[in-house]
Amino acid sequence: MTTASDRPSASEGVNRPHSHASKTGKGVGASLRRKEDARFLHGRGRYVGDIAVPGMLEVAFLRSPVAHARLLGVTKPAGAQDRVFLAADLPEIAPIRAVSALPGFRVSEQTALATGKVRHVGEAIAACLASSRAEAEDLAAACEPEFEVLPAISDMLTARAPGVPLIHEHWAENVFLETRREEDLSDLDAVAAAKVTRVLRTSRQSMAPIEGRGVLAEWDTRLEQLVVTTASQQPHVSKTGIAEALGLDEGQVRVIAPDVGGGFGYKAILLPEELVCCALAMRLQRPVRWLEDRLEQLTANANCREHHYIVTAWADREGRLLGCDVDATVDSGAYSSYPFSACLEAAQIGSIFPGPYILPRFRYHTLSACTNKPPILPYRGVARPGVCYAMETTLDALARQLGLSAEAIRAVNLVPKEAMPYRNLVGKHFDSGDYKEALRRAVALVDVPKVRARQAKGECVGVGLASFCEQGAHGTSVYHGWGMPMVPGFEQAQARFTPDGVLELRVGLHSHGQGLETTLAQVAHEILGVDPARVRLVHGDTALTPYSTGTWGSRAMVMAGGAVAEACRQLGERALTIGAALLQAERGEVELAGGTVRRRGGAGIALEEIARTWYRRPQNLPADVDRGGLDVTAGYRPDPDTGTHSYACHAVVARVDVETGAVTLEDYVVVEDGGVLVNPMIVDGQVLGGTAQGIGTALYEEMPYDAQGQPLAGTLADYLLPGATEVPDIRLDHMETPSPWTRFGQKGIGESGAIGPAGAILNAINDALAPLGAEVFDLPATPARVLAAIEAARR
Amino acid sequence: MKRPISLTVNGRAETVLAEPRTHLAGLLREGLRLTGTHIGCEHGVCGACTVEVDGAPARACLLHAGAAEGASVRTVEGFDGDAVMTALREAFSAEHALQCGYCTPGMLVTARDIILRLPDADEARVREELAGNLCRCTGYRGIVRAILRVLAQRRG
Ligand code: FES
Numbered sequence A: 001m002t003t004a005s006d007r008p009s010a011s012e013g014v015n016r017p018h019s020h021a022s023k024t025g026k027g028v029g030a031s032l033r034r035k036e037d038a039r040f041l042h043g044r045g046r047y048v049g050d051i052a053v054p055g056m057l058e059v060a061f062l063r064s065p066v067a068h069a070r071l072l073g074v075t076k077p078a079g080a081q082d083r084v085f086l087a088a089d090l091p092e093i094a095p096i097r098a099v100s101a102l103p104g105f106r107v108s109e110q111t112a113l114a115t116g117k118v119r120h121v122g123e124a125i126a127a128c129l130a131s132s133r134a135e136a137e138d139l140a141a142a143c144e145p146e147f148e149v150l151p152a153i154s155d156m157l158t159a160r161a162p163g164v165p166l167i168h169e170h171w172a173e174n175v176f177l178e179t180r181r182e183e184d185l186s187d188l189d190a191v192a193a194a195k196v197t198r199v200l201r202t203s204r205q206s207m208a209p210i211e212g213r214g215v216l217a218e219w220d221t222r223l224e225q226l227v228v229t230t231a232s233q234q235p236h237v238s239k240t241g242i243a244e245a246l247g248l249d250e251g252q253v254r255v256i257a258p259d260v261g262g263g264f265g266y267k268a269i270l271l272p273e274e275l276v277c278c279a280l281a282m283r284l285q286r287p288v289r290w291l292e293d294r295l296e297q298l299t300a301n302a303n304c305r306e307h308h309y310i311v312t313a314w315a316d317r318e319g320r321l322l323g324c325d326v327d328a329t330v331d332s333g334a335y336s337s338y339p340f341s342a343c344l345e346a347a348q349i350g351s352i353f354p355g356p357y358i359l360p361r362f363r364y365h366t367l368s369a370c371t372n373k374p375p376i377l378p379y380r381g382v383a384r385p386g387v388c389y390a391m392e393t394t395l396d397a398l399a400r401q402l403g404l405s406a407e408a409i410r411a412v413n414l415v416p417k418e419a420m421p422y423r424n425l426v427g428k429h430f431d432s433g434d435y436k437e438a439l440r441r442a443v444a445l446v447d448v449p450k451v452r453a454r455q456a457k458g459e460c461v462g463v464g465l466a467s468f469c470e471q472g473a474h475g476t477s478v479y480h481g482w483g484m485p486m487v488p489g490f491e492q493a494q495a496r497f498t499p500d501g502v503l504e505l506r507v508g509l510h511s512h513g514q515g516l517e518t519t520l521a522q523v524a525h526e527i528l529g530v531d532p533a534r535v536r537l538v539h540g541d542t543a544l545t546p547y548s549t550g551t552w553g554s555r556a557m558v559m560a561g562g563a564v565a566e567a568c569r570q571l572g573e574r575a576l577t578i579g580a581a582l583l584q585a586e587r588g589e590v591e592l593a594g595g596t597v598r599r600r601g602g603a604g605i606a607l608e609e610i611a612r613t614w615y616r617r618p619q620n621l622p623a624d625v626d627r628g629g630l631d632v633t634a635g636y637r638p639d640p641d642t643g644t645h646s647y648a649c650h651a652v653v654a655r656v657d658v659e660t661g662a663v664t665l666e667d668y669v670v671v672e673d674g675g676v677l678v679n680p681m682i683v684d685g686q687v688l689g690g691t692a693q694g695i696g697t698a699l700y701e702e703m704p705y706d707a708q709g710q711p712l713a714g715t716l717a718d719y720l721l722p723g724a725t726e727v728p729d730i731r732l733d734h735m736e737t738p739s740p741w742t743r744f745g746q747k748g749i750g751e752s753g754a755i756g757p758a759g760a761i762l763n764a765i766n767d768a769l770a771p772l773g774a775e776v777f778d779l780p781a782t783p784a785r786v787l788a789a790i791e792a793a794r795r
Numbered sequence B: 001m002k003r004p005i006s007l008t009v010n011g012r013a014e015t016v017l018a019e020p021r022t023h024l025a026g027l028l029r030e031g032l033r034l035t036g037t038h039i040g041c042e043h044g045v046c047g048a049c050t051v052e053v054d055g056a057p058a059r060a061c062l063l064h065a066g067a068a069e070g071a072s073v074r075t076v077e078g079f080d081g082d083a084v085m086t087a088l089r090e091a092f093s094a095e096h097a098l099q100c101g102y103c104t105p106g107m108l109v110t111a112r113d114i115i116l117r118l119p120d121a122d123e124a125r126v127r128e129e130l131a132g133n134l135c136r137c138t139g140y141r142g143i144v145r146a147i148l149r150v151l152a153q154r155r156g
């Protein structure tokens, strides 16, 4: 039993109660403690690196030390011919081709091991095998690759400069895709009260889950099946990709994702390394394992968030946006990754730039630039953190010109709640919410007058805001137009009683920290009344679960939550039929209550007993019982499936040390609305963790590259992740506007936290620097950048 | 060349054949199959590999196996029955101080050291003491609160 005193205090940010409270304290709305905690707290989690099998070989990859070169050949170490594999040795692996149907998209061919050319530092050239990783690394170090080094495209803005080398030589230019929306805005200069143009840049980041990637591939000779244990957010998509690349039937590939030590998008990809391990396991008939180390992760896989914007915005006297003109470039790296492609990020900038605001006129142009860097992957929030940064800092610049407050300019532009559901000018369909109320609360929670008083005394302190919304769980209708290798459809879940009456749930998406073993048990409890302690979740194994596109896009709780609810509802129907027969009642006379089937208002029969009867005492069943039994697979999709929109306002108080350029976050408030929260404690955790990552984006994390395309941060002492002293005690306040489109009114909110920090923090910094006439434009706002901005203003 | 290395792990005398260049984390994980000690960077920054060596927290990735000869090592698997660890586990769960769980074993070993060494630590001090343990999932609030909760319990 959960009692009031041992309820978590984790959700007590600003102490606003959650309105949707589970009646039993265990269903939807309950901050139930996590079922998965015990194994992690005792060191009994099981991650890929924890699994060793007899006869296993370890792989170390020889990786390219240069960003762009013709690969003339590789001399294998003497005596190691059969332990070093090059692309030519593994012709059974087809190149990865992650297409997009968007017009003009150029498709790259990424071979699992470099063929002919290397296109970024860290690209795998050879797989070296030994009985330990250290020996495999020795082998890799003894290989002698020969290169003809070519000039590298290190800066995305030079990707289409005249005379630059072509990264993919059959392409016309170094561009995956260009998208645009034309609208003539030339009349706005004459009518606008304010106009700003800003040039902004964000740095390349590494998602840096603390667990790296890892793969263990084995060939099961009995089943003639590849068994691939891999740290994946989407095991079924990996299975499809592996089967396609190796020319196997999908039934010949089983992908198991065990405990996954953080994903954030980093593990939502078909890996070249997976394909190599699979091919080697088949070839050698030995288990083959590769575990990514931190050097590989930082130098070969800093793969996200690098954007460049030129934004022009016009507003009237009250700050109402009249129009925006956006030119955005995203560094997509050298290849198109499977399944999300190289253009997901840039191409969605057009559709998400208006954010939560009413934007009447809009012109945009986006470019997915091909460079000699690792292929882009969508990191938590995908393009939204960059877009939110661009929009929010632009709004503040307009407000400064107009003499308006940051709150006022947002209030006049946010979509009002009376307009919900609202479709904006690029077709985004907002489900519900009171965006202005979130803004109002956030402003009320940080003490703005006090900040102003400190500023008046000459303190370099500022307050910053960011309002945004996050589309989550968007489905077929949104994704089919992208034409990527993967289009999400109906999410399926299986619910069954085992003979002892335990409820077993099976879903095809996977947890990498979200606590689905708990939250999906809460959903099942809500429908069937089974105690969550008697619910087991099976996930992370394609042989045991229905197909799913996986955990990404803030979709798990909406999609799997809906599917589990539906499967449990149907399972309940089956149990009711059996229960009615056992109670010698009509089907219409019985109901599900508290884990029993009972005659309305009368005595009940436990679900355990019904399960026992179905499996072990069938003689007690009537002959005409539903023969489907206590095992149901159900599909679910919200209607419409254009996605839920959670939203938030972040408010920050930041102090700037003008001598050192250091920024201290004195207060950080998040007001957010994720609709009905299945487990508020877990949602808080998602928001807090995302916000910490956003603080990294805003202030610390940067993978610099030199002009030759060399990554310059090879350790976590160079690539700075925020620690406990960099992340303040974030205060949370919840609103709860149910989505009208989902099973319980829940909204996807897993990525939300990461979206707002850069905008809010940079606005606070620039508010603090305003008396000096200084402004920081580029991320992260490191001490060096802050000092440079102050210096530039002095000159 | 592998050579035998003798040490005490979780109260048991063990002799493990290991390459001297292996680090202690590798010896524990591969040699003794104690996989609760995690590896996140192998260069001493992330703290995922934190174990107790001769009574104090240490980074198992920075200690060569050879240097662990004769040492007494305690890993996350070795704290059953330890009152502080039991309280921390309870508090970590109550405060949602873990998500993916990967940083958790190292966090717990560091947290236990904070509790025993700094009974009067306040929030700022706890955060400073945690600076050598990175978590990418939680944003630290739950971890800090869990430690403060146990400190408060022990102060009575
Ligand atoms: S693995 Fe030892 S500190 Fe990171």
Ligand code: FES
Binding pocket: A210, A261, A262, A513, B097, B098, B099, B100, B101, B102, B103, B104, B134, B135, B136, B137, B138
């Ligand atoms: S819980 Fe995932 S790294 Fe800390």
